[in-house]
Amino acid sequence: MPKISAKGHAMPESPIRKLVPFAEIAKKRGTKVFHLNIGQPDIKTPQVALDAIKNNNLEVLAYSRSEGSEEYRIKIANYYSKHNVNVKHDDIIVTTGGSEALLFTFGSIMDADDEVIIPEPFYANYNGFSTASGVNIVPVMSSIDTGFALPAIEEFEKLITPKTKAILICNPGNPTGYLYSKEEIKQLAAIVKKYDLFLVADEVYREFAYDGLTHHSVLAENDLDDHAIVIDSVSKRYSMCGARIGCIVSKNKAFMATAMKFAQARLSPPTYAQIASEAALDTPDSYFTDVIEEYTERRNTLISELKKIDGVKVATPKGAFYCIAELPIADADTFAQWLLEEFNLNGETIMVAPAAGFYSTPGVGLNQIRIAYVLKKDDLISSANILKAALVAYKAINEVATV
């Protein structure tokens, strides 16, 4: 039998999706499963985007331009201008989700065995994209005890080698919910200039900043045009995860010309989804006011419920819609599977993402889970109650097992 590649073997399973088969068996058994594992919001997609699709009059579903239509990119540039980011449509390449934006970026700036420094825990699929691209993630540890704030800049400097090509941040952070301050962004800007690196910022949760805090884009920094690359997506902003539309934004012309070659090879981003995404830019501001209010309430509910549970540690997220929770267990992989296979509270259980997959340092985060608070308040309360009961039951089983 012909062999699978070493790269194929090394590709990680998604910690967000690998337990799906267990969830499906639980559902077939009649157990209700609350999905805290995946950032799939239950928020309605803006009507203007849904209508644009229903009212489209295409007769031939043709390729678009590889970089996305000019009209759409002009509107995206206009969107950024409202967020204090001054870019032109030529500084934008439309991609098939933020995923493809990251793959094109990795390919354009790194060769085999090159390194990208990322504060961990980080979005789990960065592991997959780095493996697929043949490059290495060098993690710099952020801690639950500081709410996952930016590690000291000296910690970054210790890790920089000739193989280091970039620093990658996710801001606001998935899975941490941490929102970098302007001061932290300036520190990162200074270090990438000092060492001549790219600063790649995954800003797909830009709008999701709470408590009156403001998001600071790397593109708003002065004198960073050659270094700053933004990864963006409509997925979370407009609750359009299934569109698979994102973009790369950078004023570095050599970088953009290179990313464009990757874009041409795959021909174009999906046409229907571009129509919906372009229309979504006309979403009224009130939509976001309502959404931010809803997520703030969900966050407050979840965090306060989690803090009531013995032995659970959690940092209050300031943005996005995730948090990392540390649990009084040894291994969250086993626990998360057990929740689906063995446990229910009045016929209900929860699906969570084991956090180890959000780290690249082996053995770290084993007792942590990521929770996406994308469900209604009542469901989050039910979920917290399930977690509380499950931890008691799990402890009892393990005590029996070790006697």
Added chain:
Amino acid sequence: MPKISAKGHAMPESPIRKLVPFAEIAKKRGTKVFHLNIGQPDIKTPQVALDAIKNNNLEVLAYSRSEGSEEYRIKIANYYSKHNVNVKHDDIIVTTGGSEALLFTFGSIMDADDEVIIPEPFYANYNGFSTASGVNIVPVMSSIDTGFALPAIEEFEKLITPKTKAILICNPGNPTGYLYSKEEIKQLAAIVKKYDLFLVADEVYREFAYDGLTHHSVLAENDLDDHAIVIDSVSKRYSMCGARIGCIVSKNKAFMATAMKFAQARLSPPTYAQIASEAALDTPDSYFTDVIEEYTERRNTLISELKKIDGVKVATPKGAFYCIAELPIADADTFAQWLLEEFNLNGETIMVAPAAGFYSTPGVGLNQIRIAYVLKKDDLISSANILKAALVAYKAINEVATV
């Protein structure tokens, strides 16, 4: 300034799309451009697919499963059964176009510097996917003089090394229009079994077989389950290039489990496009009868017109909707650009794809172009007349230049 990767520098420009800026300038000048450069059919997308989108009632545009919805994959398996291919839905992963299917396949079966043997000329973007994946194409030459038939199997055997992991064919062929016979498929099956390689077949033009000839899928071969991988796409079949939906089909479980990890990392294929693609499977057979009739007529028209032009050599394609034409010129890149920048016949010109980008052997195919006969018969006649006049004018200019 931070540096672009060697991989980024090595990424080829698309020979199909790189001349787009010159075409746009020509159009702004008022010149009508016939697009023979790209396989974007003018055929109407089946109404059943367009209607499915207009009538969809999604309120949240959510992620789908990474492998595509079960319902859609069951329907795809049923589609294959009508083409003498017996697969289950578990043997199918839905991808974002055939492009992504190839990227996942390359990643799953090849490591850095591994080799895939491909008869050339081949679909230009194979060059891009191999560069992006860090693997090498080893070309085996097919010739315009044999209509681009399969090279002798001994020619493949000469090229096999321990780094060879797969043979890749496109059947029917883009850019050659060649349709492999059952005997040729059996020869390939025998060699991949002998040397324990994968046989990857890009069969996106399956339905486009002319003159009563039949397409033979590698999946229909006995005893090839561990070796055969099919790359597929709805793009050409249903004139849905902009959907960006394809799939990987294989009965090799280890391969599919590996490809699934790449699929999970990018979350899911586009949701709207899956709805359209699933509906497209209900397209009545009469649609294909009409389309095949139309393309047969276009092919006959184009080939007969091209054969009338002095110094033009062309092989009659038996499938797909492309042909390679050899021209009495030195460099098709320069000529194709000149057609857009300098030439017009009564205010009209043509855009063609220089064929050198469809080879990986340097210096080969320089006097060839790829023509996509995706335009109406009258436009193809006009295009051939433009080519004829252009070759005369170009010859005159070059004679003056060399005097």
